Amino acid sequence: MxxxxxxxxxxxxxxxxxxxxxxxxxxxxxxxxxxxxxxxxxxxxxxxxxxxxxxxxxxxxxxxxxxxxxxxxxxxxxxxxxxxxxxxxxxxxYINQLIEHAVGDLTITVEAGMKFAQIQEILAKSRQTLALDPFAPASATIGGIVATADTGSLRQRYGSVRDQILGITFVRADGQIAKAGGRVVKNVAGYDLMKLFTGAYGTLGMISQVTFRVYPQPESSGTVVLTGQPDAIAQAAATLKASALTPTQADLVSSKLAAVLGLGAEIALLARFQSISESVKEQSQRLLELGQKLGLNGIIYAGEDEIDLWQRLPEQIYSYGLEQRITAKIGVLPTAAVEILNQLELGVIHIGSGLGIANLENQQQTLAVRKLCQTHAGFLSVLTAPLSVKEKIDIWGYNGNALHVMGRIKEQFDKxxxxxxxxxxxxx
Structure with missing residues (x-):
């Protein structure tokens, strides 16, 4: 050795x-x-x-x-x-223990190595859930989810990873154990290191323990899928956003991805409603009626078909083409989402935040889509790509003015x- x-x-x-x-x-x-x-x-x-x-x-x-x-x-x-x-x-x-599940306080504290799927199993016993939907939930650990800020469509209702963290414990670069936040929802003590560490890719310290807020499991669920012409889909998304309807997930899906999912060959809007059964039925029907007025095709998914649809959506976009293709996180003004998706074979964008995932063919297409996103006040950051691509391009594509601040923060935490x-x- x-x-x-x-x-x-x-x-x-x-x-x-x-x-x-x-x-x-x-x-x-x-x-x-x-x-x-x-x-x-x-x-x-x-x-x-x-x-x-x-x-x-x-x-x-x-x-x-x-x-x-x-x-x-x-x-x-x-x-x-x-x-x-x-x-x-x-x-x-292997640092993967449950520290505390405060059922009545709607919080859970776990060590960083616990798998996301294990947490959901624990919470399900009390009819609760952690409102994140990361990639590869069976193998993803909580530390990795926080470090990469990995969540998907559920951000429509519950926000991002950083919005759901109440407390964090981490090991500093000098080996000291530090804490921020706490184990209760109403906690404002100290600096908000939870937001700083979320999405920092482990460059500021090693996360060892996290406390999250959790939510009751919904009583009922249903997903409305609308497909049709891009202009009509864009109008439906804008109307949905401005309405009193409250989807937990709401995504625009490119035409080819819609076809891969078996939804037809046109661009699609997926909106999931989760609440008491009467509310789910009423909201679903109102969105279907909106789609009919705009000349869109509509269908409701429920039960196992609905669960399967939302599981396959991220799986298809991340796995299509495997190592030969490029997956990227994108962000644009929500009003430009349909225009961007029209330029993509495989892409999904959340209507509330304008964030999404694109599966791209090669380096040339990636740079072209990045330029398009930037013209709409957005960005494109490469997640996965062949090494030959990552060695040639700036995967982050950051063009803001905060690099000096980021560098100073890194020096403070890890000199x-x-x-x-x-x-x-x-x-x-």
Whole structure:
């Protein structure tokens, strides 16, 4: 065993807590090589079992200025920027315990390595739910979801990841354990580090514990699908947004993605209503009537068909073409969503926020769509792409004026630049 791995083995006494790089299965090595592009490979991967062990590992790394790749289960390793010359990989996959589920307070506190699907199983016993819909829910860990700000269509009703975090515990780059927020909904103590850490791709510290607000499970659910001409769909989306209707999910879907989902060959509007059954029926009917007035085709999905539809939507857009294509997070003014989707084969945009996901054919198309998004006060950031593409282009495409501030924040939290170097905007 190499010197770094031997040092870390003295900190972690559990069996298989430190695995030398050469002992990793080839498939696991290949997964890490999607983000680590240097010829020098990491010495080992480390699996702390407790928050204290994690702090000890990071303390040792900081003292030795070892560069650390932070991860959970690795389901989003191929998201974000590339990194080089990593000394150790630290995974929170085994820091995965339930800390507290306060049923009456509608909050849950879990360690960062707990899988999203496990949390939903725990909450379901009390007829509650965590109102996020991340990619790969069966394998995604809470730490990874927060670090990448990963949620989908549910942001229409419940907001983004950062809107639902009440408290956070993390290990600083110097190994100290720090906390922000709390375990109750009405909490305004201290700096709002929850928002700062959400979407920072692990560059400011390693998240070890998170407290979320949760919600009661809805009694009933139904999804209205409208398809037809782009102008009519755009008008339906604008009318829905301005109305008193309250969908929990509302997405515009490109024509090819609609076809892949079996919805027809035209652009589509999907709106999901979840409430008491009478409300779901009334709201669904009102949207169907709006669609009829605009000359749109309409249908209601319910039961298993509805569940299947919302599961397949993200799966299709992320998996179509696999490694050969590019997936990107996009954002535009909601009024421009239909215009953008008309330029995409596979794309979905949430009508409330203007955020969405695009599946793109190649580098040239990606840059063209980025330019189009920017003309509509938007952006395009590459999530997954072949290494040859990520090595050539600026995956973030950030053209704002906050780079200096971002750099100063990184220096304050991680002055030695050991945590996930290169993973965030401008190589941070």
């Amino acid at each position: 190499n010197a770094i791995a031997s040092t870390l083995t003295t900190i972690l006494s559990e069996q298989n807590a430190v695995l030398a790089w050469e002992n990793l299965p080839p498939t696991q090595q290949q997964a890490f090589q999607q983000v680590i592009v240097s010829k020098n490979q990491p010495s080992c991967i480390v699996y702390p079992r407790t928050q204290t062990q994690l702090a000890s590992v990071i303390t040792t790394a900081n003292q030795n200025k070892w560069r650390v790749l932070c991860c959970g289960s690795g389901s989003k390793l191929n998201w974000g920027g590339l990194t080089q010359n990593i000394d150790i990989i630290v995974s929170t996959e 030695n630049y050991i945590l996930n170097p290169g993973r965030f905007v401008h190589g941070i």
